Amino acid sequence: MPNLLDALNPEQLQAVTLPNQHALILAGAGSGKTRVLTTRIAWLIQTGAVSPAGVLAVTFTNKAAKEMLTRISAMLPVSTRGMWIGTFHGLCNRMLRAHHRDAGLPQTFQILDTQDQAALVKRVLKSLNVDEDRFPPKQVQWFINDQKEEGLRPRDVAAGYDEFSRRAVELYAAYDEQCQKEGVVDFPELLLRCHELLARNEVLRTHYQARFRHVLVDEFQDTNRLQYKWLKLLVGPGNAMFAVGDDDQSIYGFRHANVGNMADFERELRVANVIRLEQNYRSHGNILDAANALIARNRKRLGKNLWTAAGKGEPLRVYEAQTDGYEAAWLAEEVQSLQRDGYARRDIAILYRSNAQSRVIEHALFSAGIPYRVYGGLRFFERQEVKHALAYLRLLANPDDDAAFLRVVNFPARGIGGRSVEALQDAAGAAGTSLWQAIPRLSGKTAAAVGAFAKLVAGMREAAPGLPLPETVGHVIEASGLVAHYKTERDGADRVENLSELVNAAAAFVQDETYAAQFVADAAETPTAPADPLNAFLAHAALESGENQAGEGADALQMMTVHSAKGLEFHCVFISGLEEGLFPHEQSVAEEDGLEEERRLMYVAITRARTRLYLSFAQTRLLHGQTRYGLASRFLDELPKGLMKWLSAKIGARLDAQAWRAEPPPARMKARSAGAGVPFRIGQNVVHPKFGQGVIVSAEGSGEEARLQINFGREGMKWLQLGYAKLTAA
């Protein structure tokens, strides 16, 4: 076996071989971050510094966790079984299962995903007769999650100043009570519960601190306050935390990622080892120079400058299109030309700021016959039919799970309407029981219909224990009538397919025992009964939403938002829609922090490219049904001119008579002169001596009296009178 440390650069080597003290590794894009993390774990084990059971490594996504496990297994002939490697939620789930009694949870507690949680909040609001106009369920849900992520229970929330928060705290309390009653736990609750468990139970805390000699954290810049607090509980006098992150790639502020955790960590735990990984192994020089120049404009940085031993490479190519339609057509053309140059489609990515932009591009690619794959969208376990099947399975595990009960009590339809459900809810409410337990209290016609459902579920529950998990799943999707129902539906074929795929997923799950082990209680910690596969599978389904798109193997062009491109790399990258208002997004530019995050997002986008980077924007874009006249993104101005090569627009030259969604503007613009005797057109670029460049958005009046509305981008939108403003055509 070759030496693990052989191929490391000096900084990587230093990081990998640090003594067991707190450390912060500032790892730039493409600097071998995962490599350092995995090599350190392998090295620690190989040198006997720690046993596999002494390692805890935490990531944000299951993908990252899996990748880590795979790479460690490749480096070491040791089983990774004893290690705790997983997501924050996965590890907390594991700990809570092992100590469910101490955590005040039933052993079979179920996990609510975001949709389930929204439904439960709604249900609680309804039962309390809350006015949904004044207290929108979504906002209440956000409020609850915000509090939980700050580590606050209803009693800890400072008395609200406004009416909303005062009432919201009460709703939070009612919601928590209902969760407890049903034995369900939402995502932030997993973390909060686990945090409370460790905070209150000194025996457990010291046990885990002693066990996990090394606590390693990936993407530390993305942690929220609660996650950081949880990590701090895991480190004690005898162990240390090794955090890897990049403040320049912090792009999840909107979901409460707190970059400040990096500085706090350094200060609070007196981190003596701060190592910067600045050598980039991914991109050519010009690309890195552009990225460095851009990010240097941010004020709030820990500071870092990427460099590469590779050559300068090609210049960045910039393209200005007239419309989003032309931009898309150009993208398709350019992709074809790249293919002719020998690039595989899977090595090319088109990135955009928001999902809405993908439609036009998809249209153009489709017309050009280029196979593509769009990331994002519904994931396997989030599909309606799969969620229905899971709801039946949840009832097998715990019939008191009201959320699951309500989801399928009348699906497929079996004559249990809203009134019947209400009667049942009333009965349950009066008796203080779950819906399931309230069934015998019903009378009349309702009782018969619901009774039939109860019998169905009871039958499944009896059959399940004797069957292997995949057969249970198979039985449930048939006996529930789900398969039959979707078979009769018009477009149900895919859904039937997905249901049988669920059986496969269950089969794969029970077979992959290393992975299944992530979800079962640890024998060392709990001498209790072994976790049953059904429960483990349900937790797996909730914690890992599955692939978002099929066809992974096919050679297809990659399309995704900049956010989902983080962590990936491609030979050729297109960053499209570089317009003020879109990227940076208009909702972010008002605040300094918002703009800086947008700039980091652009930094992430640029650093995805290995050899060739394209930047494009459109003068005109259809957004929400309205034509928007945007200026080129300020980020284009912030890149060094010398690195960029502007491609000239071949207007319509090679475009066939495709019906692009956005019509070619020349025709439309001619028809829309800004008014009689006005020498400008709507959409025309103009220059103003004080405000600089702008685009005419609309106009009123005529001749010298005419007033023009002009978007000056950074300077904002202005109304100017033609007679006074010294405007010139750009």
Added chain:
DNA sequence: CTCTAAGAGATTTTT
């Protein structure tokens, strides 16, 4: 209970 029509919302995403 199912179908249709009107209304809201429209960055970014994982668990």
Added chain:
DNA sequence: TCTCTTAGAG
């Protein structure tokens, strides 16, 4: 403009 959700009628 489009899409998804919800309310109301049949």
